[in-house]
Amino acid sequence: xxxxxxxxxxxxxxxxxxxxxxxxxxxxxxxxxxxxxxxxxxxxxxxxxxxxxxxxxxxxxxxxxxxxxxxxxxxxxxxxxxxxxxxxxxxxxxxxxxxxxxxxxxxxxxxxxxxxxxxxxxxxxxxxxxxxxxxxxxxxxxxxxxxxxxxxxxxxxxxxxxxxxxxxxxxxxxxxxxxxxxxxxxxxxxxxxxxxxxxxxxxxxxxxxxxxxxxxxxxxxxxxxxxxxxxxxxxxxxxxxxxxxxxxxxxxxxxxxxxxxxxxxxxxxxxxxxxxxxxxxxxxxxxx
Amino acid sequence: xxxxxxxxxxxxxxxxxxxxxxxxxxxxxxxxxxxxxxxxxxxxxxxxxxxxxxxxxxxxxxxxxxxxxxxxxxxxxxxxxxxxxxxxxxxxxxxxxxxxxxxxxxxxxxxxxxxxxxxxxxxxxxxxxxxxxxxxxxxxxxxxxxxxxxxxxxxxxxxxxxxxxxxxxxxxxxxxxxxxxxxxxxxxxxxxxxxxxxxxxxxxxxxxxxxxxxxxxxxxxxxxxxxxxxxxxxxxxxxxxxxxxxxxxxxxxxxxxxxxxxxxxxxxxxxxxxxxxxxxxxxxxxxx
Amino acid sequence: xxxxxxxxxxxxxxxxxxxxxxxxxxxxxxxxxxxxxxxxxxxxxxxxxxxxxxxxxxxxxxxxxxxxxxxxxxxxxxxxxxxxxxxxxxxxxxxxxxxxxxxxxxxxxxxxxxxxxxxxxxxxxxxxxxxxxxxxxxxxxxxxxxxxxxxxxxxxxxxxxxxxxxxxxxxxxxxxxxxxxxxxxxxxxxxxxxxxxxxxxxxxxxxxxxxxxxxxxxxxxxxxxxxxxxxxxxxxxxxxxxxxxxxxxxxxxxxxxxxxxxxxxxxxxxxxxxxxxxxxxxxxxxxxxxxxxxxxxxxxxxxxxxxxxxxxxxxxxxxxxxxxxxxxxxxxxxxxxxxxxxxxxxxxxxxxxxxxxxxxxxxxxxxxxxxxxxx
Numbered sequence: 030x031x032x033x034x035x036x037x038x039x040x041x042x043x044x045x046x047x048x049x050x051x052x053x054x055x056x057x058x059x060x061x062x063x064x065x066x067x068x069x070x071x072x073x074x075x076x077x078x079x080x081x082x083x084x085x086x087x088x089x090x091x092x093x094x095x096x097x098x099x100x101x102x103x104x105x106x107x108x109x110x111x112x113x114x115x116x117x118x119x120x121x122x123x124x125x126x127x128x129x130x131x132x133x134x135x136x137x138x139x140x141x142x143x144x145x146x147x148x149x150x151x152x153x154x155x156x157x158x159x160x161x162x163x164x165x166x167x168x169x170x171x172x173x174x175x176x177x178x179x180x181x182x183x184x185x186x187x188x189x190x191x192x193x194x195x196x197x198x199x200x201x202x203x204x205x206x207x208x209x210x211x212x213x214x215x216x217x218x219x220x221x222x223x224x225x226x227x228x229x230x231x232x233x234x235x236x237x238x239x240x241x242x243x244x245x246x247x248x249x250x251x252x253x254x255x256x257x258x259x260x261x262x263x264x265x266x267x268x269x270x271x272x273x274x275x276x277x278x279x280x281x282x283x284x285x286x287x288x289x290x291x292x293x294x295x296x297x298x299x300x301x302x303x304x305x306x307x308x309x310x311x312x313x314x315x316x317x
Numbered sequence: 318x319x320x321x322x323x324x325x326x327x328x329x330x331x332x333x334x335x336x337x338x339x340x341x342x343x344x345x346x347x348x349x350x351x352x353x354x355x356x357x358x359x360x361x362x363x364x365x366x367x368x369x370x371x372x373x374x375x376x377x378x379x380x381x382x383x384x385x386x387x388x389x390x391x392x393x394x395x396x397x398x399x400x401x402x403x404x405x406x407x408x409x410x411x412x413x414x415x416x417x418x419x420x421x422x423x424x425x426x427x428x429x430x431x432x433x434x435x436x437x438x439x440x441x442x443x444x445x446x447x448x449x450x451x452x453x454x455x456x457x458x459x460x461x462x463x464x465x466x467x468x469x470x471x472x473x474x475x476x477x478x479x480x481x482x483x484x485x486x487x488x489x490x491x492x493x494x495x496x497x498x499x500x501x502x503x504x505x506x507x508x509x510x511x512x513x514x515x516x517x518x519x520x521x522x523x524x525x526x527x528x529x530x531x532x533x534x535x536x537x538x539x540x541x542x543x544x545x546x547x548x549x550x551x552x553x554x555x556x557x558x559x560x561x562x563x564x565x566x567x568x569x570x571x572x573x574x575x576x577x578x579x580x581x582x583x584x585x586x587x588x589x590x591x592x593x594x595x596x597x598x599x600x601x602x603x604x605x
Numbered sequence: 606x607x608x609x610x611x612x613x614x615x616x617x618x619x620x621x622x623x624x625x626x627x628x629x630x631x632x633x634x635x636x637x638x639x640x641x642x643x644x645x646x647x648x649x650x651x652x653x654x655x656x657x658x659x660x661x662x663x664x665x666x667x668x669x670x671x672x673x674x675x676x677x678x679x680x681x682x683x684x685x686x687x688x689x690x691x692x693x694x695x696x697x698x699x700x701x702x703x704x705x706x707x708x709x710x711x712x713x714x715x716x717x718x719x720x721x722x723x724x725x726x727x728x729x730x731x732x733x734x735x736x737x738x739x740x741x742x743x744x745x746x747x748x749x750x751x752x753x754x755x756x757x758x759x760x761x762x763x764x765x766x767x768x769x770x771x772x773x774x775x776x777x778x779x780x781x782x783x784x785x786x787x788x789x790x791x792x793x794x795x796x797x798x799x800x801x802x803x804x805x806x807x808x809x810x811x812x813x814x815x816x817x818x819x820x821x822x823x824x825x826x827x828x829x830x831x832x833x834x835x836x837x838x839x840x841x842x843x844x845x846x847x848x849x850x851x852x853x854x855x856x857x858x859x860x861x862x863x864x865x866x867x868x869x870x871x872x873x874x875x876x877x878x879x880x881x882x883x884x885x886x887x888x889x890x891x892x893x894x895x896x897x898x899x900x901x902x903x904x905x906x907x908x909x910x911x912x913x914x915x916x917x918x919x920x921x922x923x924x925x926x927x928x929x930x931x932x933x934x935x936x937x938x939x940x941x942x943x944x945x946x947x948x949x950x951x952x953x954x955x956x957x958x959x960x961x962x963x964x965x966x967x968x969x970x971x972x973x974x975x976x977x978x979x980x
Binding site: 058060107110111113114115117118119121122123125126129130132133243244247250251254287290291292293294296297298299300301303304305308316 | 411416422427428546582591
Binding site for chain 2: 780808815841
């Protein structure tokens with residue numbers, strides 16, 4: 030039973046990350062490969078604040094989200110000069126550079142030693158050390174994120190995003206400052222990734238640089254594309270499948286080493302089939 | 318003096334790998350204009366095939382190498398026919414092709430890890446120690462000299478193919494404008510199949526040489542691809558000699574750079590170089 | 606609105622499920638469930654899997670002899686993957702779901718470091734037969750280990766080198782906790798004695814060390830310390846040292862003291878030194894372990910310095926349970942009273958900081974074999 034709670038928490042955390050990435054890829058058409066880097070920024074900043082100041086978890090998370098937002102804006106100034114493939118490539122560059130910083134800025138992150146003993150959040154006397162309480166907390170946060178994104182997409186702001194995705198030149202002609210919109214959505218998505226990262230750190234109580242590497246960013250892109258771009262439920266479904274698939278494979282009897290690889294292989298195959306026959310993903314509305 | 322020569326050699330050795338990768342990448346990208354994320358992993362398919370021929374079938378080195386290159390190239394053509402042809406037929410966008418290649422990359426990588434284990438393996442037969450040459454006190458092995466030589470010879474051969482053969486002219490025509498090329502009667506599908514074949518052969522060669530010099534493991538595909546892309550962009554994307562130049566420039570910058578900076582920042586340096594070029598000279602050094 | 610409904614549904618389902626399915630704590634007469642965390646997949650599985658087998662062997666022997674106070678021991682094996690995150694998940698499961706009172710593990714220091722806070726919060730005794738990071742010394746009252754800290758390895762090497770007249774040592778170190786721990790211990794002691802250390806780090810999976818080595822070589826150090834996480838990485842480095850034609854005093858950490866590696870580079874490593882937590886083949890328990898292992902698993906006992914401690918850890922734990930009962934807090938306190946307990950790894954004493962007393966001794970490689978370094 031406790032194990033099921035563990036799985037649901039992981040699903041929700043990945044769902045938050047996936048939803049934020051969907052904002053970029055599915056709604057704005059920006060293929061972004063640095064979500065793990067921002068999750069890491071959120072995680073490390075939160076943990077740093079928790080360990081060296083008197084701040085509680087939630088104030089620390091909010092500050093780290095702001096830090097992520099600032100960094101995303103700075104990144105966006107460079108990134109927004111590019112389109113499509115090149116946008117993705119520069120975001121990869123940012124991801125790798127940030128990963129290297131995580132590993133070697135030892136004063137801040139303790140490098141390969143990682144940071145153990147991260148505290149669970151407390152809020153107004155409520156302690157979230159037990160997994161059940163943590164699950165409720167994450168479920169509430171995930172729902173809020175979901176509702177927020179739903180509201181955003183339905184708003185005029187969201188319509189501009191979709192227009193950028195479909196034909197950026199066209200709406201520029203209408204006088205929309207697409208540069209500003211892209212910067213804003215990048216910043217927002219980065220904040221959500223940071224939030225997911227901070228929650229992850231608090232849940233596992235241990236972080237180290239490899240958790241936030243390029244590999245994880247690419248995995249997230251796969252999930253979001255698979256689940257369905259440009260839909261609200263798509264990233265959630267993708268996240269659930271990604272977390273549960275290796276468990277299912279373990280049941281079927283694959284030895285653990287092979288199970289992890291099989292998950293990747295199945296995902297790869299599914300992606301190929303999807304792109305061939307259903308490029309909008311399982312429940313998506315946007316065909317790449 | 319000895320140190321300078323050694324650094325120069327190190328840069329050339331690393332650069333030769335990047336050049337060979339960039340040549341294959343440029344050929345591919347220059348013709349079909351999308352990033353194939355599986356490019357690096359196809360190189361590994363060839364390398365692991367060579368490994369099997371060497372260790373399991375006990376075939377002589379040269380036969381194993383040629384066999385490995387062939388396996389990789391043929392596989393790439395099969396993938397082209399099965400996956401990319403249908404998507405291109407219905408005018409799939411670059412993003413679809415990119416994500417599809419992500420699926421191919423994922424599935425190939427996991428299959429390699431399952432079949433050959435994630436352990437690092439060398440292509441050298443046990444006990445083989447390459448001959449070491451000394452130049453001004455610096456050292457370089459016979460394998461490395463061969464790599465550098467290939468990085469010069471291969472583009473010469475490719476240059477001849479592209480400029481003097483019918484196939485090469487067709488490739489260039491498709492690169493300029495695919496629609497027009499097919500209108501004037503070029504069998505674009507067949508020619509592009511040939512491009513997939515040759516670029517996989519080139520990257521396979523690069524992977525095998527690297528395997529002989531250092532070794533291979535299933536997860537290096539992405540790193541190989543990224544270095545190839547950076548080299549291609551720095552030198553002039555889509556142009557044969559651009560790739561060669563870019564590869565050597567990148568290798569030299571990396572090695573002289575890590576002389577002054579701690580060597581753990583090597584990968585970050587490569588991406589900083591990439592981003593600088595993308596901002597200030599996106600067409601590369603040798604652009605028109 | 607819909608999302609709120611979803612949320613309520615989720616909460617209700619979980620609550621109901623928890624109430625219905627949550628098992629009662631283990632009945633007093635059932636088997637004693639012990640946890641195990643170690644690398645069962647990944648590169649370090651080369652260590653983790655044999656050590657799991659050693660633990661299984663020890664448990665089998667104890668059960669065959671009647672178990673502990675009539676109860677049989679049963680082990681829940683979890684995969685730590687030599688990674689803090691995986692180990693934290695494994696610890697969470699063992700502590701919160703399986704509700705064990707003791708865990709044997711981790712192997713890699715990253716596994717132990719991540720598991721310690723979780724075990725402590727759950728008042729579970731964490732006993733590591735393999736983690737050597739100096740950071741684990743005295744880290745928590747719920748942690749102890751019967752494998753020595755690398756502070757000992759670094760210190761021994763520093764003393765030996767200084768005594769040999771070396772003042773300037775170059776390190777090539779992998780960016781992981783075990784190599785970093787050895788580096789820090791060595792540097793601290795060597796600097797204390799008056800020597801100097803320079804290092805170049807590299808991320809795991811690096812294949813090109815040429816320029817790092819060139820940089821170190823240019824500093825004309827008295828020795829080169831190859832400080833990698835795995836024998837495979839050390840192999841890659843040594844190959845390039847050889848190809849660069851660099852002839853110097855080489856030092857290794859105990860991970861690189863793999864016999865196959867030493868044989869492969871016998872010429873290059875002639876005279877190379879390293880420190881290890883050795884084993885005594887004449888120790889009767891050790892000999893019995895080696896025989897039993899070969900009989901059960903049809904292969905020679907690997908990684909002797911770890912296998913002996915893994916074997917001992919099960920027996921030490923069993924003795925503790927007999928003495929104070931199966932309760933994490935009591936076991937953690939009891940283990941610190943262990944003095945001169947006769948084990949396969951020699952006479953074991955655990956100090957108040959949770960560390961085992963004793964440590965590494967220096968070896969030199971001659972003719973492709975490691976032999977003790979005579980003073």
